[in-house]
Amino acid sequence: MTNMRNLILGAVFLVLLIAVPPLLDLAWQNALVNILIASLFALAFNLLIGQAGLLSFGHAAYFGIGAFAALHLMIAVENGLPFPTPLLPLAGAAAGLTVGLIAGYFATMRSGVYFALVTLAIAELFHSLAPRLEGMFGGEAGIASMRMPWASFTFGSMLSVYYLVLAWVVICGLGLWAYTRTPFGRLTLALRDNEQRVRFLGYNAHASKVIVFAISAMVTGIAGSLLAISNETANYSLFASAVSSQVVLQTFVGGATVFLGPVLGAAAFALFSFLVSDLTRSWVLYQGLIFVLVMLYAPSGIGGVVEHHIRNRKNLDWSRLAGPYLLALAGGLLIAAGVVFLTESASILFGEEYAMARQGANGGLPAYELFGLIWKPLSFVTWTVPAALLAGGGVVLMRARREIGAIWDSKGHGARPAAKSASMGGAA
Amino acid sequence: MNASTTEQAALRLAGVTKSFGPIEVLKGVNLDIRRGERHAVIGPNGAGKSTLFNLISGMFSPSAGEIALNGRSIAGLSPHLINRAGLSRSFQITNIFHRLSVFENLRIGILARHGMRYGLFRPIARMRQVNDETTEVLARVGLEARAHDLAGDLTYSEQRALEIGMTLTTGAEIILLDEPTAGMSREETAQAVDLIRTVTEGKTLLMVEHDMSVVFSLCDRVSVLVYGSILATDTPTGISANRAVQEAYLGEEAA
Amino acid sequence: MEFAIISALNGVTYGLLLFMVSAGLTLIFGMMGVLNFAHASFYMLGAYVAYAVSSIFGFWTGVIVAPIVTGLIGMAVERFLLPKVHKHGHAHELLLTFGLALIIEELVKLFFGDFPVNYQMPASLRFSAFHIFGADYPFYRLFIGGVAVVMFTALWLLLTRTRTGIVVRAAERLPAMAEALGHNIPMVFMFVFGTGAALAGLAGAVAGAFYPTNPNMGLELGVIVFVVVVVGGLGSLKGSLLASLLIGLFSSFAVGLDWSLAKLLGLVGLGEWARSIGGLMTLELSSVSATIPFALMLIVLLVRPAGLMGERN
Known part of the structure; x- marks a missing residue:
């Protein structure tokens, strides 16, 4: 019954994803493309941490590889290679898989924090080498190409790109979900729990981890190639490293223990960055704060x-919980407002424009504008x-927390939502 | 693996030596485990019993000597290859998948037995035979009622039963059990002995055990390991009558 | 010869700097099992605090205040934040410090801007140590190395000669036992975490006046420091000293060498063929010096997965 309901929910959501975008303007369509790509990237990343318990700090490597592979194929198509444009992400998949096999061989030789450090270093290897390799990565400027028409599709509009991306993201998402239902998917969970026992049950644990890693890198490569196409x-x-960090933040804020959690996080962050990146220079700081708060108070995201x-x-x-939850929301918003006020004030007061204004005011501290009002620093x-x-x-928040805790405890649940222990990663 | 090989030992250790740095833990162990017997290794703490198991199952490589499984050398092979060659072990400290269900814990091994270790293209729910066999093992170790609970939520003795069940799942002919009744009450121990007896029927069993009543009620032969070498191998009654063993081991316990 | 001596000197001083940062990371990891992702952020913070303080109170005050500030922040992190995620395992501790690293970097950008700040060594230290092969060798490089050596001698004496040091070493091996023997282990942990952070802060304060002080310096050095601990073997102080010097020397020699794969293949007559391929083949070592540490790490992983001095798991 729950399966049926989930299926219907999924179908409705998909219909919305198909029907709504034509009604939106170009900027929103573009934002949706980025949200979809970020979601797929996070899903692929979470195959490692959520399923296999391997925490990668260097997934930018496979994302980038996928993008460059797709671009090289696009250039070949531009020069006359008869290859259907909708299948370009296959190049990203192939490249991601290949590089993932090699990188995964090294990275999974050790587990826990070693794994995290080695993945980070492999990504830095690419980052430091890429600008020096003119032919492959186009030096510091990079490489560019154009989407070529295929059959009756021109891929000239953002909307057509959106549908292409949507199709790939849905197919890959379903594929990753199906993965969890296969013997290898179950083995992946067993690896996370107890790698040693897996070995004593007749499995080659290292080879298995390399394969999981390579699959994750392959899907990451597809996500990267979608970005290149767009x-x-x-x-x-x-x-x-900022690209690698982003996917870590999104996945854990969204929740690594739930299959669609990373999508939630990726969608939320990509949407917010679309909405506020013009308004503030401190978006990454807010992301970091949100991430740390989630780690401290809701580790399962x-x-x-x-x-x-x-x-x-x-x-x-629920009738008793609604009040305290609204109260908690209000408290959270108040604190957020306070933090934003301080951050944006600091951003202005320590910014270059203000330094010039001070020169104009002979070293004094002139008033500044924030949220449409004028504030005097002193x-x-x-x-x-x-x-x-x-x-x-x-x-407000402390009071709400107390009340919420009391209501949950009275229901006989030792675990409050915030204190719920995350069953995450054997990555330690 | 046919009738003509019954003469050959199922598991043979010849001159097996292991050193950790300057410390020689095993000093030339010779041991023949006959096909189909239940064989116990006993010995005081620090005699090297765990190390012996770790060498046989591939956790460590021996420093010197030969280990043969059905006449084929397995010394220094990695654990998964030894398991595939037909030897499966349990662990003294419960070593299960805590965050998977009991059913899943057992199914991982069943999949390995069927050579579907890395299956990626068929949903597991449709693998009828695998799921049936898992249910069967589940019944044999008496955990049907807990099939869908997380392994980490089981009681200690249930976890020990699961541990034994997992050891059986890969279909190995030779089973190594490392102190299967450690930490159990008298009643739980009796149940565990019954369980071990039924599930190892027709298989070869090698176990490390401290509880002499378990050894006497279960095993055909006993080897005594003292200070890294085998002092004697005999029937349980023969061992308890053995003078050297009494002095070296039983005497020590009586004192 | 000239090249070799200068490169060796530069390599050793850079290696000692790396060790100043990786020593704290190693000590903390060995003891608490926590990989502090924010460790290199303390290095950056040290440089910025020293810059801010020195612009008013002078260089030396800055160098003294910076490690105190970073040490106190480190202690606060260990005391108030890490315990909250401890029960979720080491991965969550790593993630928490990862978030903190991000926040520290962004806060520095908020107050000091995205670009390098003008943090300079005092004129009194700006002279050449000696004249060699027609060039002046800056005294300040030797100063950085000297500070590192003095610090380690002090740390080493503290660890081996004092009661506190013995408790710290006991707590590193067997924390539960040390606590059962009546030592205040939480206090020791906090102290070690603070000391590690202070070491990183001091390194930043000293090195920031020589190398550029910018918001990326933490990440740039941090990645190399992580390579150092993987190569040396996590938790081994000797290993991280060895790996620091190794990577320092490799990096400084690579900067001056125009070797390439094509030249190497030229020795066996395949030079033309390699040059015709281009790409990776004709890259000169000097242009990929930033890549060397990572390549070195992969080689070490192949040959000795546990690191040079690491114990097997």
Whole structure:
């Protein structure tokens, strides 16, 4: 019954993904493409950490490899190779798989933090080498190409790219989900739990981990090639550690223990960065803060918390919980407002424009504009506002937490949503 | 593996030596395990019993000497190859997949037996035979009722039963059990002995055991390991009558 | 000859700097099993704190204040943040410190901007140590190496000659036992974490005045330091000293060498063929010096997976 309902939910969601984008403007279509790509990237990454318990800090390598492979194929198509444009991501898949097999061979020789460090170093290897290799990666400028028409499709519009990306993301997503249902998918979970026992049951643990790694790299390569198809260009910055970090942040904020958790995180972060990246220079700082807060207070991520609630939905008195949850939300918003106020103030006061304004004011501290209001740096009011927001939010949040905890405990659940232990990675 | 090989030992150790740095833990162990027998290794703490098991199962390589499984050398092979050659072991400290269900724990080994180790293209739910055999092992170790609970949530003796069940799943002919009743109450031990007796029917069993009553009720032959070498190998009654053993081992316990 | 001596000197000083940062990381990992991803961020923070303080109170005050500040922050992280995720395992501890590294980097950008700041050594230290092969060798390089050596001697004496040091070493081997013997192990952990962070901060304060001080310096050095601990063997101080010097020397020699695979193949008569392929074949060693540490790490992984001085798992 739940299966049927999930199926219907999925179908409805898919219909929305197909029907809505034509109604949106170009910027939104582009944002949706990026959200889809980020989602697939996070799903592929989570195959390693969520299923196999291997924490990679260098998935940018396979993302970048996939992008460059697709671009080289695109250039060949431009020069007359008869290859259907919709199948370009196969190049990314092949390249990701190949590089993943080699890199995975090295990385999975050790487990735990070693694995994390080796993956990081392999990505840095690409990052440091790529700008020096003119032919393959186009030096510092990178390489570019154009999508060529195929059959009756021109792939000229963002919308057609969107549908191409959507098709690939849905197919790969379903493939990754099916993976968990195969013998090898179950073996992957066993590897996460107890690699030694797997070996004593007749499995070659190292080879198995290399294969998991290579599959993850292959799907990551597909995600990278989709980005290349959408952007028609790529350069060595795709190998940067920031790309690897992003997928770690998104996956864990979304929740590595739930299959669709990473999608949640990737969608949320990609959407927010589309909405606010013009408004603030501190978006990465906010991401870092959110990530650390999730690690501290909800280690199984948003997806884990949601799953926990769904699992207990029948035992919970939602009418009693609604109030405290709204209160907690209000408290959280107050604190967020306080933090944003302080961060943006600092960003302005320590920025270059303000330094010039100070020169104009002969070294004094001129007033600055934030949220449509004028604030004086030395005024009492300026600093009372964020302090009040933080303190008020803190009090509200603590009270809400107490009440929520009491309601959950009264239902006989030792585990509160926030204190729920994450069953994550044997990656230690 | 036919009738003519019954003469040949199922497992033969000849001059097996293991050193960790300057410390020689095993000093030339010679041991023949006959096909179909239940054989116990006993000995005081630190005699090298665990090391012996770790060498046979491939966790470590011997420093010198030969280990042969059905006449084929397995010394220094990696654990998964030794398992595929027909030898499966349990662990003294429970070594299961804590976050998988009991059913899944057993199914991993069943899959290995069927050579579907790395199957990627068929859903596991449709593998009828694999799932049937898993249910069968589940019944043999008496864990049907807990099939869908997480292995980590089982009681200690249930986990020990699962541990034994997992050892059986790969279909090995030779079973190594490392202190299967350690830490159990008298009642649990009696149940475990019954379980071991039924599940190893027709197989070759080599076990490390401290509880003499378990050894006497279960085993055909006993070897005594003291300070890294085999002092004697005999029937349980023969061993308890052995003077040297009494002095070296039983006497020590009586004291 | 000239090239060899200069490169060796540069390599050793750079290696000692690497060791100043990797020593703390190794010590913390060996003891608590926590890989502190934010460790190199303390290095960067040290440089920035020293820059900010020295611009008002002078260079030496900056060099003293920086390790104190980073040490205190390290202690606070160990005391208030790590315990919260401890029960979820080492992976979560690693992830938490990863998040902290990100936050520290972004905060530095927020207050100091994205570009390098002008953190300079004082004029009193800006002179040449000696004149060699017609060039001046800057004294400050030797100063960096000297600070490292003095620090290690102090650390080594502390660990081997004092009561605290003996407790620290006991806690590293068998924390539960040391605690059962009545030692305040949580305190020892906090102290070690703080010391590690302070070492990194001091390294940043000293090195920042010579190398560029920018928000990327933490990550750039951090990646190399991680390579050092993998090559040396996580948790082994001797291993990380050896690997630090090795990587320091490799990097500094590589900068000056125009070797390439094509030249190598030229020795066996395949030079023309290799040059016609181009790409990786004609890359000169000097242009890929940044890649050397990573390549070295892969080779070590192949030959000795546990690292040069590491114990097998």
